[in-house]
Amino acid sequence: MTSSLMHEPVPPQKAVKLEVVDMGKRFGGIAALAGVSMRVEAGSVHALLGENGAGKSTLVKCIMGFYTPDTGAVMVNDKEVETDNPRQAHMLGIGMVYQHFTLVPSMTVLENLVMGRSHVPALIDWKKERADLSNFVNSMPFSVPLDLPVASLAAGEKQKAEILKQLYLNVRLLILDEPTSVLTPQEADEILGLVRGMAHAGDITVLIITHKFREVLAYADEVSVLRRGQYVGGGKVADLTVDAMARMMIGEREIAPAAARTEQAPGAICLQVRGLTADDENGDAAVNGVDLDVAAGEIVGIAGVSGNGQSELVEVLAGQRPPTGGAIMVRGDAYHATRTEMLRHKLALLPEEPLHNACVGRMSVAENMAFRNFDQPPFSKGVWLSKSRMRAEARGLIERYRVKTSSPDAAIATLSGGNVQRAVLARELGGDVDVLIAANPVFGLDFAAVADIHGQIVEARNRGAAVLLVSEDLDELLELSDRILVMFDGKIVYETPIAQADRTNIGRSMAGH
Amino acid sequence: MDETSIGWWGVPLAIFAGAIRISTPFLFVSLGEMVTEKSGRINLGLEGTLIMGAMSAYGIAYLTGSPWLGVLVAGLVGTIFGMLHAGICSLPKVNDIAVGIALMLFGTGLAFYLGKPLVQPQAPNLPSFNFGWWSDLQQVQSALKINALFIIGVVLAPVFLWALRNTRWGLILRIVGDSSDAARAMGYSPLAVRLVATAFGGFMAGVGGSFLSLYYPGSWNEGLSSGQGITAVALVIFARWNPMNCLWASLLFGGASALGPALQSVGVTQGYYLFNAAPYVLTLLILILSSSSHRHIAGAPGELSVTR
Numbered sequence: 001m002t003s004s005l006m007h008e009p010v011p012p013q014k015a016v017k018l019e020v021v022d023m024g025k026r027f028g029g030i031a032a033l034a035g036v037s038m039r040v041e042a043g044s045v046h047a048l049l050g051e052n053g054a055g056k057s058t059l060v061k062c063i064m065g066f067y068t069p070d071t072g073a074v075m076v077n078d079k080e081v082e083t084d085n086p087r088q089a090h091m092l093g094i095g096m097v098y099q100h101f102t103l104v105p106s107m108t109v110l111e112n113l114v115m116g117r118s119h120v121p122a123l124i125d126w127k128k129e130r131a132d133l134s135n136f137v138n139s140m141p142f143s144v145p146l147d148l149p150v151a152s153l154a155a156g157e158k159q160k161a162e163i164l165k166q167l168y169l170n171v172r173l174l175i176l177d178e179p180t181s182v183l184t185p186q187e188a189d190e191i192l193g194l195v196r197g198m199a200h201a202g203d204i205t206v207l208i209i210t211h212k213f214r215e216v217l218a219y220a221d222e223v224s225v226l227r228r229g230q231y232v233g234g235g236k237v238a239d240l241t242v243d244a245m246a247r248m249m250i251g252e253r254e255i256a257p258a259a260a261r262t263e264q265a266p267g268a269i270c271l272q273v274r275g276l277t278a279d280d281e282n283g284d285a286a287v288n289g290v291d292l293d294v295a296a297g298e299i300v301g302i303a304g305v306s307g308n309g310q311s312e313l314v315e316v317l318a319g320q321r322p323p324t325g326g327a328i329m330v331r332g333d334a335y336h337a338t339r340t341e342m343l344r345h346k347l348a349l350l351p352e353e354p355l356h357n358a359c360v361g362r363m364s365v366a367e368n369m370a371f372r373n374f375d376q377p378p379f380s381k382g383v384w385l386s387k388s389r390m391r392a393e394a395r396g397l398i399e400r401y402r403v404k405t406s407s408p409d410a411a412i413a414t415l416s417g418g419n420v421q422r423a424v425l426a427r428e429l430g431g432d433v434d435v436l437i438a439a440n441p442v443f444g445l446d447f448a449a450v451a452d453i454h455g456q457i458v459e460a461r462n463r464g465a466a467v468l469l470v471s472e473d474l475d476e477l478l479e480l481s482d483r484i485l486v487m488f489d490g491k492i493v494y495e496t497p498i499a500q501a502d503r504t505n506i507g508r509s510m511a512g513h
Numbered sequence: 514m515d516e517t518s519i520g521w522w523g524v525p526l527a528i529f530a531g532a533i534r535i536s537t538p539f540l541f542v543s544l545g546e547m548v549t550e551k552s553g554r555i556n557l558g559l560e561g562t563l564i565m566g567a568m569s570a571y572g573i574a575y576l577t578g579s580p581w582l583g584v585l586v587a588g589l590v591g592t593i594f595g596m597l598h599a600g601i602c603s604l605p606k607v608n609d610i611a612v613g614i615a616l617m618l619f620g621t622g623l624a625f626y627l628g629k630p631l632v633q634p635q636a637p638n639l640p641s642f643n644f645g646w647w648s649d650l651q652q653v654q655s656a657l658k659i660n661a662l663f664i665i666g667v668v669l670a671p672v673f674l675w676a677l678r679n680t681r682w683g684l685i686l687r688i689v690g691d692s693s694d695a696a697r698a699m700g701y702s703p704l705a706v707r708l709v710a711t712a713f714g715g716f717m718a719g720v721g722g723s724f725l726s727l728y729y730p731g732s733w734n735e736g737l738s739s740g741q742g743i744t745a746v747a748l749v750i751f752a753r754w755n756p757m758n759c760l761w762a763s764l765l766f767g768g769a770s771a772l773g774p775a776l777q778s779v780g781v782t783q784g785y786y787l788f789n790a791a792p793y794v795l796t797l798l799i800l801i802l803s804s805s806s807h808r809h810i811a812g813a814p815g816e817l818s819v820t821r
Contacts, residue, residue, distance in 0.1 A: 087700035102698040104691045105815065107684070115688060116699055120681045 015205040016077050016093055016172045017042040018063070023072035025058055032058040033069070036231045038224045040173070042077075043202045045195070047220035047237070048209045051249055051446045055229040056209045060175050064096050065089045076173075090118060095171030097162040099178045105151035109144055109161050116165050136168055141194050155305055156187035163195065173205045180215060184305050185474065185507035192219045211249075212475075213242045225249055250447050262462045266482070267296030268331075270466035271435050276326035277490075278312045286312040288490035289326065294466040296434070299457070301481030302470040302492075305510050309490035310470045311352070314439040317468070318349050320357070330435060343372070348428035348465075350421075350438035358424045361413030365405050366394035368412045369427045401426035402452070418449035425453060429460055436460050439470040454480060474506065488512045523652055524775045530656035531771020532764045533663055534729045538563065538721040539763035540666040542745035543752065544673060545717025547759055549595075550749055551677070552710035553690040553703070553816030554602060557613025559718040560742030561620020562594040566722025568628040571733040574726075575636035583636070584662070584723040591719020592712045594620060599711035603704045609818060617743070631733045639728045662724050666760070673756035686710060690814035703816075718742060744792075751796065753812045769795045 018040040025033040033055045040046040050056045062069040065083035073080050076092050083089045103112045114129050137143050144161045180188035196219050199206045224234035225248040233248040271294040280286035286309045294300045304310050315321035319337030328335045330345040351357035359368050370390045394408040403422045442450040461467050471477050486494035486509040494509035549556050566587035574583030602609045645657030677683040689696045693703040726733045752758035773788035
């Protein structure tokens with residue numbers, strides 16, 4: 001490269017080398033990044049490992065030009081570069097696939113790819129563009145239907161379309177943010193295998209943000225670990241063990257050991273679902289005749305790629321969505337998800353996104369904790385509510401469940417995600433529980449909170465509760481469940497007791513095979 | 514009597530003529546608002562913009578003698594109102610609906626204040642084309658007297674549809690309206706695109722207003738608009754953000770509005786006010802029939818606050 005290219009950057013044609021030097025970024029009083037330096041070799045797969053909130057996303061957003069770092073510099077192929085916005089990063093050959101897909105849902109893949117280019121003609125000749133893109137896609141190791149709207153693609157295909165778009169834009173350093181969180185294990189293996197192949201062929205360099213050790217071990221050449229905004233270690237993956245990486249990630253904190261499961265035979269059937277059907281927002285069938293039983297003292301896990309009807313199933317059980325057919329029984333009584341029935345059957349719910357689905361953000365922690373029983377004695381006397389009793393009760397729960405809040409009167413929306421989850425857990429599991437329905441209960445939480453919440457769920461099971469656990473994280477289900485069901489296209493398509501559970505078979509059923 | 518010579522045939526003819534005459538402001542406002550809403554923002558202030566457009570068009574046409582100059586100035590005044598809306602909405606934590614209502618009241622009040630001296634004088638009207646020259650019947654001739662703005666609007670609708678699919682600007686508009694995250698990731702500024710889209714919506718609403726004062730009814734007074742601006746905003750949702758549907762919806766609404774006067778002209782005077790409510794009843798009916806309690810509105814821009 002000549003120096004004149006510094007003024008008019010042209011995307012490089014080969015994999016590039018990236019270096020970050022002393023990168024720092026503060027948000028208000030909090031240092032999200034503090035002097036992070038790392039090097040990503042050309043043509044390698046580099047994993048950026050860390051817990052949620054460790055600064056991984058901040059780091060790559062600084063590289064991409066979404067944020068302006070307070071200190072430090074980005075170097076591409078040993079030259080310092082300016083990335084003030086994503087467009088400039090693209091010109092340098094740096095592109096990113098975000099965790100939340102950024103293809104425009106209502107537009108076709110073709111429209112998305114063409115509009116992603118830096119120079120789009122004022123008038124678009126779709127015939128020519130389609131021909132050009134078909135040629136390009138044919139030269140790639142994988143393909144995506146060009147004329148379907150992105151919204152109608154499966155998650156794996158969307159992911160491929162995102163990667164295809166970056167490659168089409170001539171990206172030579174591909175950043176993938178938690179690329180496998182919405183994929184089946186097979187899809188994840190396929191996609192990571194493909195990008196690794198392209199990296200090792202010298203076409204691209206890949207930086208993967210992840211918190212899954214399995215992916216680091218199987219696909220990454222090198223790893224950098226962040227903790228609380230600082231670079232705490234890394235190196236060649238071949239030289240590191242999972243234990244060593246885990247220690248770097250979480251530091252010297254003590255993690256509560258996984259709750260001991262007592263060996264117990266499942267009791268009587270508590271929750272019965274028969275031929276349940278329900279529609280999604282668009283009026284299309286989302287739950288297509290689900291049958292399942294959950295016995296007292298057992299955890300039944302439901303696996304599946306998101307969008308196969310699990311959210312709708314949980315919403316029906318939570319009373320947030322009317323079923324279109326079928327029946328639900330709790331201890332033999334018909335159940336219509338009314339408040340009275342939930343109280344009578346001691347049914348507890350941990351929905352996903354608890355702040356949105358189980359809390360009123362502007363009300364206080366104490367009030368939110370009293371949602372289940374504020375209208376009963378001792379909290380209510382006639383038409384009057386006793387705030388002081390609610391506060392006293394909440395203080396107890398806050399202490400028992402280690403909810404970090406400034407006071408019981410703080411608005412619950414001011415709490416961190418893990419503490420909102422703990423507050424809801426305290427409300428739902430604080431009393432006696434016969435049936436517990438949980439959906440992605442640890443999504444986005446750090447190690448300590450995950451261990452804590454998993455412990456509480458297992459403890460509820462040990463006390464004899466029937467637990468239905470819906471999760472997109474297969475590892476979580478394999479760790480907690482007594483039985484695993486797989487949901488695909490609104491139906492239960494596979495069932496296995498945990499002793500015979502096998503990742504490959506489960507993954508295959510998740511993909512509908 | 515002339516009217517009775519063609520008897521009940523006068524009713525469909527009058528509805529046809531009314532559809533064209535009354536629909537023109539609806540057509541312009543809804544096409545402009547369609548562009549604004551496609552960018553992910555709703556501008557309820559268009560009622561005020563429409564009346565400001567009507568007043569300024571009338572004033573300019575009266576002062577210069579050129580109705581077309583009046584139309585242009587009405588459009589420019591509308592553009593300023595659109596930019597005002599977009600500018601305020603660019604500030605953090607500002608709700609576009611609240612700003613729209615404020616601007617609706619502001620525009621109406623300002624137009625009445627500035628338009629006081631314009632109630633008396635007579636300004637020149639916009640031209641129209643006589644497509645009914647072949648007929649001897651006076652009713653046919655008057656029904657086929659079609660104004661120039663309507664023809665422009667009818668041409669614009671398919672052009673907009675084509676532009677949304679085949680031009681860079683059209684696609685950028687759809688990206689911004691559907692996912693501002695995606696737009697930002699592609700390096701487009703949602704706020705800038707929305708500014709342009711809202712300004713354009715204001716321009717169209719101003720032009721729509723000029724039709725009221727310069728063609729039909731063709732004078733300036735404070736009772737000029739009967740909520741056409743706000744109705745047109747609703748028409749966009751009714752039309753599912755499709756420009757051709759905006760045209761059909763405007764025609765349907767215009768035709769239904771002409772039902773009362775048309776029936777009156779053939780001597781049906783009973784329930785006159787009831788027939789005048791026909792467009793609203795019709796809209797309600799269609800909305801009820803085409804809606805669903807557990808379904809999102811198909812085709813709605815993902816960023817639009819009212820459908821999110």
